[in-house]
Amino acid sequence: MEKSICTYGLIPVRSEASERAEMVTQLLFGDTFDILERRTDWCKIRQHDDCYEGWINSNLLLKLSAKEVESWMCGKKWIVPSPFIKLVSEPDKTTHLISGGSAIFFNGEDTNCFTIGNKEFYLSGNSSPLKPAGSIADIAMAYMNAPYLWGGRSFYGIDCSGFTQVVFKVAGLQLPRDASQQVELGSIINFVEEAALGDLAFFDNEEGNITHVGICLGKGDIIHASGRVRVDKLDHQGIYNDESRTYTHKLRVIKRII
Incomplete structure (x- = not known):
C-alpha cells in the first residue's frame, strides 16, 4: 500500500x-x-x-x-x-x-x-530537540487562548479531543482522536476530589453520549478547549464557568490515563 x-x-x-x-x-x-x-x-x-x-x-x-x-x-x-x-x-x-x-x-x-x-x-530560532517538553500542565498551558476549531489539532485552532491528543502526544502517550474513544482508556476515578494532574475528565450530553473532554490540573481546575483553550473549575456536577456563572458541561467520568 x-x-x-x-x-x-x-x-x-x-x-x-x-x-x-x-x-x-x-x-x-x-x-x-x-x-x-x-x-x-x-x-x-x-x-x-x-x-x-x-x-x-x-x-x-x-x-x-x-x-x-x-x-x-x-x-x-x-x-x-x-x-x-x-x-x-x-x-x-x-x-x-x-x-x-x-x-x-x-x-x-x-x-x-x-x-x-x-x-x-x-x-x-531557539528550538532544540535537547530542550525537555515539561510537565503535562506546562504543555497544556502553552495552548491557553488557542481558538476552538472543530477537527483542529494546532495552536491556530483546536477542538477538545484534538487538544488532549496533542498534549499527551508531546508527553509521550498516543491517544485516540475522539473523546468517545479516549474515554475507553485508563481507570475510573470515583471522586472528583481525587482527580490529579493529567487525569482526563469526560462530559456527556442529554442522550448520554460523550461529547467533551478536558485535562485535570488538580485542586479543582480543568483545562479544556471550549470556545478557546481555557481553565475552569471542575466539581461533581461538571465544568463551572466563572465568567457566565453557569455549568457548561455535565461530568460523566474521570479516567486516570497515566
Whole structure:
C-alpha cells in the first residue's frame, strides 16, 4: 500500500472529497499515513498514529518511496513540545511554521537537520530537540487562548479531543482522536476530589453520549478547549464557568490515563 509523510504545517482531513466537506481532523508535520483511494485531486488516507480516515487534497501529497516512509516511521522521533516552531527547507530556503505535536526524525543525534524526499530541513530560532517538553500542565498551558476549531489539532485552532491528543502526544502517550474513544482508556476515578494532574475528565450530553473532554490540573481546575483553550473549575456536577456563572458541561467520568 502506498504511504506518505505530511510535509506541511497542517493538512486538513475532510469527511468527503471536497473543500466544502467537514474537516474531521488535521495531519501535522511528520505524520505518516496510508493512501487508501485516489480520485481526481483527492486522496483518501488513514493516519498511522490513530487510524483516523478522511480525504486530503492530492496537491498536498508528497510522493515518496516505501523505503523512505518506513525509515521515517521506524526512526526515533522528536515531538515538537511548543505550540509552534520554525523550520527552513533547502535548497529553496522556504520557511515553514509547524505545530506542537509534529514529529521529526533527525539525520543524527547531534544535528538539527532532517531529510524528507529531496528536501533538507533544519530548525530555525531557539528550538532544540535537547530542550525537555515539561510537565503535562506546562504543555497544556502553552495552548491557553488557542481558538476552538472543530477537527483542529494546532495552536491556530483546536477542538477538545484534538487538544488532549496533542498534549499527551508531546508527553509521550498516543491517544485516540475522539473523546468517545479516549474515554475507553485508563481507570475510573470515583471522586472528583481525587482527580490529579493529567487525569482526563469526560462530559456527556442529554442522550448520554460523550461529547467533551478536558485535562485535570488538580485542586479543582480543568483545562479544556471550549470556545478557546481555557481553565475552569471542575466539581461533581461538571465544568463551572466563572465568567457566565453557569455549568457548561455535565461530568460523566474521570479516567486516570497515566
